[in-house]
Amino acid sequence: MNQPPMRVVVAGGGTAGWMTAAALAKLMGKRLDVVLVESDQIGTVGVGEATIPTLHIYHRLLGLKEQDVMAATNATFKLGIQFENWRVQNESYLHSFGFLGKECWACGFHHFWQKGKALGMVSEIGDYCTEHLAAREGRFAVLPNQDYNHAYHMDATLYAKFLRKLAEQHGARRIEGKIESVTQCAESGDIQALVLENGERIDGDLFIDCTGFRALLIEQTLNTGYDDWSHWLPCDRAIAVQTKSVSNPPAYTRSIAHASGWQWRIPLQSRVGNGMVYCSKYWSDEEAKATLLANLEGELLNEPRVIQFRTGTRRQHWNRNCIAIGLASGFLEPLESTSIHLIQRSIIRLMQLLPSGGSYEAERNEFNSQTLEEMANIRDFIVLHYKATERDDSPFWQHCKRMPVPESLAHRMNMFEEAGKVFKHGPDLFGETSWVQVMMGQGIEPKSYHPIVDMMSDHELEGFLGGIKGRVTKKVSSLPPHFDFVAHYCPAKPQES
16 A cells, blocks of 8 residues: 655644654654744744653653753753642642552552551651652662653753754754645635745645644634633733753752742753743732742843733644644643643654544544543643642632632542542543642641551551651662752753854
8 A cells, every 4th residue: 555645734843843743753754744834933932841751751752862852951850849838828848750658459658658647657758759859858860770750841942953853854844934824625624735925835634733822723724612721720821031040950840839820940950940820810910020030049041021821722632634732732831841741642642543544533533532631630630739728818819719620620639538549540640649749738638548558557557667768768868969960961062053
């Protein structure tokens, strides 16, 4: 069967566009003709600089070496996110990667820890997780045969540049130009071509919309529709700015809650990515900017810029012969660093369901079903941070405490509060360890633990808990300081002018 290659046209560059083009060209290039259209005149949002461990899947598929990616993107390691002032002011907790303690078939480790806490035989729950303790101690190394429970802080613009080079090495072609119009088939409504300002026409069989919030293909052309989630996630603005590094970077992202939003700090090797996510109903752009600038460290490297957004999702992420990837598909605020993960999942899902010709309605329906379910689960996890709070010191936090939440989230919160139970659903990104850390960190304490814990005597329980803590402490104490390892393992490459 010698079918001609499928013509895939990627509209837009940035992280989403070049991740897509690189994966399609490298992994399926013999069957695809990949073209990416972007304009140097159009900037990218480019603030998503923190990742989660699932990015290793994408890098392994493309055969990328971790040290090469990190050196090219000014990257440091990330072991979790520290949430400051979220439950109450002047308190913090860490949501780390990795796994808590050792679970059994009936329940998670936190049930054993919960009884140990009642008996006065435990320290904080993070002491039973290697990544949690390593983040707090400022230690890290990549060791042979270890689980890849780490992620990165990296320069998203440099990451796109790195992937562009890879994509072009494997046959993807970049066309410079602004898209003037989109041509559709009069009969089917499918997209036929992109027409550029200079009159050039780019025909295709499958179109990938990576045009960001503009959603030029999926929405402006196909009128797909959008489900607004701002009644659960009221923040609708962000301000981003970069500063020079003034200290060695920690191996975690900082999320600092303020009166009407939250501030991020993402430490790279030579600079820090900063920003404020906030609700314009309670803060003006000027108030948010003033609060951000008053809480920065280091010299500003650029002018702060305001980004408007509306949290939610396209009703279809694959409509006709167009697939939206990245911000064009919807937006969930970067509280848990899920933006690049959702790009990656859409790319892999597309390759798994790529049509081989003829009708592809079944593939399209499956893509949409999986994507919507995954986005809803991530949405619930983010809403949890706002809803489960004891703060009532501002109208914003009072609103968050009072607001209704999705029934799916209310069920999870009730299950945990009543009996400490957490169940991972099929497409869930966040596992039991993540839900436990955030629920406890936000102040939800289980009223009871699983009865199987009482199968252990108090003496056995003490030995079980102490053994895990001892092994974690020993392992972390053997690790080098985080930034010393970064300087040895993946020092940033000088950037070409």
